[in-house]
Amino acid sequence: MQVSREEVERIAALAHLDLTAEELARMQKDLSQILEYVAQLEQVNLEGVEPMAQVAAADADPEAKLRADEARPGFTQEQALANAPQAAAGCFQVPRVLGGEDEA
Amino acid sequence: MTELPLLSVEIVRRRIAERQTTATALAEACFGAIAAANPRLNVYLTLSPERARAQAEKIDRLADRGLPLPPLAGVPVAVKDVLSTRGLRTTCGSRMLENYLPQYDATAVERLEAAGAVILGKVNCDEFAMGSSNENSAYGPVRNPWDTERVPGGSSGGSAAAVAAGLGVAALGSDTGGSIRQPAAFCGVVGLLPTYGRVSRFGLVAFGSSLDHVGPLARSAKDAAYLLAAIAGADPKDATSADVPVPDYVAELEQPIAGLKIGIPREAFAAAGETGGLDAGVNAAVRGALDALERAGCQLVEIRLPHTEYATATYYLIATAEASANLARYDGVRYGFRAPEAESLRAMYRQTRDHGFGAEVKRRILLGTYALSAGYYDAYYRRAQRVRARIAEDYRQAFQQVDVIAMPTTPTPAFRIGERIEDPLRMYLNDIYTVSADLAGVPAISLPCGLAGGLPVGVQFTGNYFAESLLLRLAHHYERLRGPIGPPPAFATPGGNGAQ
Numbered sequence: 001m002q003v004s005r006e007e008v009e010r011i012a013a014l015a016h017l018d019l020t021a022e023e024l025a026r027m028q029k030d031l032s033q034i035l036e037y038v039a040q041l042e043q044v045n046l047e048g049v050e051p052m053a054q055v056a057a058a059d060a061d062p063e064a065k066l067r068a069d070e071a072r073p074g075f076t077q078e079q080a081l082a083n084a085p086q087a088a089a090g091c092f093q094v095p096r097v098l099g100g101e102d103e104a
Numbered sequence: 105m106t107e108l109p110l111l112s113v114e115i116v117r118r119r120i121a122e123r124q125t126t127a128t129a130l131a132e133a134c135f136g137a138i139a140a141a142n143p144r145l146n147v148y149l150t151l152s153p154e155r156a157r158a159q160a161e162k163i164d165r166l167a168d169r170g171l172p173l174p175p176l177a178g179v180p181v182a183v184k185d186v187l188s189t190r191g192l193r194t195t196c197g198s199r200m201l202e203n204y205l206p207q208y209d210a211t212a213v214e215r216l217e218a219a220g221a222v223i224l225g226k227v228n229c230d231e232f233a234m235g236s237s238n239e240n241s242a243y244g245p246v247r248n249p250w251d252t253e254r255v256p257g258g259s260s261g262g263s264a265a266a267v268a269a270g271l272g273v274a275a276l277g278s279d280t281g282g283s284i285r286q287p288a289a290f291c292g293v294v295g296l297l298p299t300y301g302r303v304s305r306f307g308l309v310a311f312g313s314s315l316d317h318v319g320p321l322a323r324s325a326k327d328a329a330y331l332l333a334a335i336a337g338a339d340p341k342d343a344t345s346a347d348v349p350v351p352d353y354v355a356e357l358e359q360p361i362a363g364l365k366i367g368i369p370r371e372a373f374a375a376a377g378e379t380g381g382l383d384a385g386v387n388a389a390v391r392g393a394l395d396a397l398e399r400a401g402c403q404l405v406e407i408r409l410p411h412t413e414y415a416t417a418t419y420y421l422i423a424t425a426e427a428s429a430n431l432a433r434y435d436g437v438r439y440g441f442r443a444p445e446a447e448s449l450r451a452m453y454r455q456t457r458d459h460g461f462g463a464e465v466k467r468r469i470l471l472g473t474y475a476l477s478a479g480y481y482d483a484y485y486r487r488a489q490r491v492r493a494r495i496a497e498d499y500r501q502a503f504q505q506v507d508v509i510a511m512p513t514t515p516t517p518a519f520r521i522g523e524r525i526e527d528p529l530r531m532y533l534n535d536i537y538t539v540s541a542d543l544a545g546v547p548a549i550s551l552p553c554g555l556a557g558g559l560p561v562g563v564q565f566t567g568n569y570f571a572e573s574l575l576l577r578l579a580h581h582y583e584r585l586r587g588p589i590g591p592p593p594a595f596a597t598p599g600g601n602g603a604q
Contacts, residue, residue, distance in 0.1 A: 008470070015428060015473040016435070017466055018454035026463075027470055033529050034471060038417040038484065044491050051489030052496055054314050054344075055300035055545030067340070079207045083439035092437050097449045 001035040110270040127160035127178030134180045151225035174220035182272040185226040188307035197231040197241035200460035210307025212335040219334035227262030240464040249592040254518040257287030264291035274322040282538025285550035289513035289562025292552045300545035301346035304339030312426035325579035329353035357580040362401025367506035369409040383516040385556025393553035393563045396585045411494040419539035421488035428472030496544040503568040513550040513562035549575045552589040
């Protein structure tokens with residue numbers, strides 16, 4: 001299965017990845033090859049088979065494990081910000097949101 | 105003292121209890137061995153000497169007072185760098201987290217320390233645990249202690265190499281598609297994938313959440329049993345952890361194995377063709393292990409796992425889809441790398457992710473985003489989830505006939521650094537024997553069963569849900585039948601081989 005360059009660009013944008021021209025070409029080739037390989041799944045008879053989203057070994061009834069909805073101690077503000085690349089006034093600081101391409 | 109790191113869990117504890125050594129001296133010996141070997145092997149990314157010393161002194165004070173020692177007293181352990189350690193740099197093998205200092209410990213780490221283990225530091229791995237060779241680490245590949253021109257396997261390559269080379273008695277790894285068992289096979293050590301939910305993933309940096317597992321690597325099944333006993337069990341901090349009683353894995357090792365039915369999947373040994381071919385030396389070593397078990401009274405039964413040929417394709421759709429969602433969090437806002445000069449928020453996201461992630465991580469994010477995107481979801485992601493149900497059903501049916509399933513861990517021994525890195529699909533096919541257990545959620549163990557061309561070969565036993573005790577017992581008995589393998593010639597210390 002051949003994935004077009006435009007398709008890779010579209011996917012990269014969805015994933016917030018800013019790929020170079022070289023990376024785009026490489027990923028186009030790799031994705032095409034991998035998608036060709038996974039096409040073999042079309043051969044499997046899946047009549048009446050439901051998707052398996054989670055291993056059910058342990059949890060026949062995951063609802064039963066919900067804890068009481070009570071507040072518990074969590075991170076302090078200081079801990080939450082400890083690894084922030086940029087913080088100010090107890091908040092995560094980011095470049096401007098409005099203006100430029102973000103308004104599109 | 106330098107031979108101490110090759111000792112077993114029990115010998116470490118006994119020597120400390122009998123005052124032949126101290127936990128502190130043992131930790132120092134390990135740091136000495138690491139300093140000598142790390143330039144060659146590139147195993148450790150970050151050392152934690154202060155934390156190790158504080159823990160060792162705690163153990164030594166118990167020994168000084170003649171108090172009973174906890175099960176892992178003084179046992180030096182390496183921790184894969186995808187497990188969070190409070191205040192101790194956790195990079196996930198990525199530039200993205202080069203300076204990340206977690207604010208909490210992973211539950212598995214916390215439990216190891218509570219059981220007396222001494223954390224030496226954090227070991228190298230493929231970036232965000234994505235890889236089968238450790239070549240995807242932003243900090244350079246780990247080298248295989250058996251042959252430094254070869255890969256140690258991945259993604260827990262540092263964990264396996266540390267244990268093989270005596271840079272720790274045991275290690276923690278993580279396994280999403282084979283990342284504990286495959287490097288264990290390549291480095292000649294024991295690696296255990298526990299049942300999904302058996303060990304808490306709290307503090308494990310997420311890759312594929314329906315597939316991620318934490319488990320031990322060690323030089324013997326018994327040591328692996330000690331580690332599993334320490335880390336297994338329900339955890340209120342992980343809603344997917346199972347509230348199932350934890351057996352006494354060590355005590356149960358001595359139960360007999362005669363009469364066990366071992367299933368041999370026809371598909372595993374029929375794997376042929378240029379990409380999935382089973383190496384003749386691997387085949388011979390694994391067959392040898394099966395023959396030994398048959399002579400010991402186990403019954404070999406041919407079985408079918410008809411959907412395993414689809415496991416690799418299924419795995420690479422599901423794991424990448426989950427990864428694309430999990431790795432969305434690396435956006436330069438709350439932690440990790442941020443591209444410095446972006447003009448707008450969206451440009452910052454894109455530049456941060458382009459610079460912070462390596463090629464394989466990007467490839468998987470793209471594949472996963474594709475499989476989840478509008479118009480492709482049913483054709484790829486949902487179809488893969490349905491095939492996954494078929495694979496799990498294959499195992500369910502097989503375990504109605506047999507107690508354990510045996511097959512190779514990998515189709516070949518360790519390959520050369522650089523040999524496959526340019527061909528991602530060929531690299532993925534190396535996982536052909538390991539991914540299906542992660543997909544089904546069943547436990548599996550890899551342990552050495554011989555050498556092929558001077559390199560270790562792993563045999564893999566897979567069990568039904570929560571059958572870790574049975575797998576460890578079979579592995580333990582097989583080790584006795586097999587005799588010692590290792591350490592790697594370059595790391596053999598006279599009288600220091602602690603296989604027992």
